[in-house]
Amino acid sequence: MDRYRLLIGNRNHSSWSLRGWLAMRLSGLPFEVEVVPLFRDDTAARMAAFSDAPARVPVLRRDGPGGDLVVWDSLAILEHAAERAPEAGLWPTDPDLRAEARAVVAEMHSGFTALRTHMPMAIRERIDGRQGRPGVQADIDRVFALWRRCLARHGGPFLFGDWSAADIFFAPVAARFRSYLVLVPEDLAPYTEAVVAHPHVREWEAEAVREPWVVEIE
Template identity: 50%
Template sequence: MAGASLVIGNKAYSSWSLRAWIALKQVGLGFEEILVPLDRPESAAALRAHSPSGRVPCLAHGLFRVWDSLAIIETVAEAPIGAALWPRDRALRAHARAIAAEMHSGFANLRRHLPMDLKRKPEPRAYPEEVAAEIARIEAIWAECLAAKPTGGPFLFGAFSAADAMFAPVATRFRTYAVPVSAASRAYCDAIFAHPPMQEWVAAALDEPWVIEYPRP
């Protein structure tokens, strides 16, 4: 996939951009990174110039564009370079796809009340019961995967996979808002933050000049 480009938003705030970016980095795909700062007067026009949906991320390669995080991951996984993004075992691969899709389509309350914000000093924030219920569901997903995972790594299915790419922004939310979680969940979040592509993303996020002040729900 030589000649690919990935349009992303601010690394401090764009969770969907992180999901696609870290998956591409994981498989060693070379790509041009195009960062469009979000929440600025010129942002909407700049995004529409790159993405049919006017949203990030958007992967462009040759004659096609893909403008959704999970669709980008699936597109890359179809290429030989991306074969390892999903577990090899058929049952594990089905499980990984199911939880990735659940993350993609669900947890709206978590997103609204605890937005990704890598510039925020970690401290607790109060959240309603519906967020607590979604946090409990995420911890249940992680616990099931981690208890049954193959050897070969600290991630949900052993080695880093597309499922981990989808849940990486959740690890940042848990840390940013000092969410109380189990020891197993905390160790998993630590593994996400220790992953070299994640360290690269966070370092770049902290260097960004832009600050978006999220209103408290």
């Protein structure tokens, strides 16, 4: 039987790890989790001991009769999970909706640099005053516009109706908005609340609260 292992960073701070973990969690594929604390002297060595992938997280590793596999990008992990478990609903079944969902996910995967730079994920923290940093408000406004468009077109409660890849990729953003006390417009508040209240997100956050590691936020 194939054995999947997912290497993640600190749950409090690794937004890309959260995306990879949520994708695997929704897929229903059995997997084990290994955590490597970030920003420590032994971080790179521990990553290298897990696989020959670049020194980053998350990394998905499969060992077993199906052949060895290493995937080191959160979107690639999601795509692999979707192919192995198409019934899980990571992507919409309709081709047009699937194309739109992929565009939404791709924009998050490659954009929003200012928001990610000045509002790093910090699940346990409550920090004010980041919205004024260069480019952050423009990124926030774009997130709101994107959410509003998807919810209006597909009826909610999530971006494409049911919980799926698009929500997984924006889950760390919803967590950031809570951490950095971003005022979410009234019409979008139910979506943000639904994301952070999703059972898989709450499962991740419960583990984050128990983490012993502390990373200083500038």
